[in-house]
Amino acid sequence: MATAVPGPVEKVDLRPVAAADVEAIAALARIIWQSTYAEIITQAQIDYMLGQRYNAPRLLEELATPGIWWDQAFVEGERVGFAACYLSGQPGELKLDKLYVHPGRQRCGIGGALIGRAIEHGRAAGCDTLILAVNKRNARAIAAYEKHGFAVRESVRVDIGGGFVMDDFIMARSIG
Numbered sequence: 136m137a138t139a140v141p142g143p144v145e146k147v148d149l150r151p152v153a154a155a156d157v158e159a160i161a162a163l164a165r166i167i168w169q170s171t172y173a174e175i176i177t178q179a180q181i182d183y184m185l186g187q188r189y190n191a192p193r194l195l196e197e198l199a200t201p202g203i204w205w206d207q208a209f210v211e212g213e214r215v216g217f218a219a220c221y222l223s224g225q226p227g228e229l230k231l232d233k234l235y236v237h238p239g240r241q242r243c244g245i246g247g248a249l250i251g252r253a254i255e256h257g258r259a260a261g262c263d264t265l266i267l268a269v270n271k272r273n274a275r276a277i278a279a280y281e282k283h284g285f286a287v288r289e290s291v292r293v294d295i296g297g298g299f300v301m302d303d304f305i306m307a308r309s310i311g
């Protein structure tokens with residue numbers, strides 16, 4: 136059966152994430168992670184990774200660190216997504232570390248708008264390549280990244296502690 140695909144949203148308002156936003160970002164992350172990863176990784180791994188990546192001290196530290204950019208997307212005043220990227224340490228390379236859009240707002244161009252903002256950060260910092268890691272079983276995200284010009288570069292398995300492993304593709308695109 137065909138699935139209804141929402142149309143593009145008229146206006147995505149992109150703003151930098153500020154310290155006052157960290158609780159709302161963590162809450163939005165939990166909603167999106169539950170809807171995305173429940174069929175891909177265990178609940179224990181979801182809880183572990185959310186705790187590791189979205190705790191307030193960690194987010195506040197990232198917001199204060201040069202070379203890390205956090206952006207959030209609003210539609211009609213509602214916070215609907217966010218992204219984070221950082222200089223990977225490899226020459227000319229920016230890593231899109233997070234890209235999350237509310238399940239009710241996906242396929243409307245918001246992810247593409249956030250990728251566009253990451254590309255602007257990368258170009259301004261003199262980068263020519265944007266990379267990311269995506270779970271090999273996250274087919275919808277892989278399709279989104281391919282649509283936005285990324286291709287798989289390699290396959291990695293990363294031990295993240297707690298007995299958990301990330302089984303990812305590294306994808307890359309030129310931003311030069």
Ligand SMILES: CC(C)(COP(=O)(O)OP(=O)(O)OC[C@H]1O[C@@H](n2cnc3c(N)ncnc32)[C@H](O)[C@@H]1OP(=O)(O)O)[C@@H](O)C(=O)NCCC(=O)NCCS
Nearest residue numbers: 171234235236241242243244245246247269275276278279
């Ligand atoms: C991946 C994600 C960030 C893309 O953001 P988005 O706003 O949906 O992306 P865009 O609207 O710019 O691009 C849409 C493309 O994404 C893919 N896509 C996104 N959601 C999809 C869905 N529910 N079903 C099928 N394809 C989907 C399709 O390729 C789609 O293109 P199409 O509509 O022309 O077929 C978003 O879907 C998301 O947050 N997913 C859950 C969290 C996640 O997996 N994040 C990535 C972690 S590495």
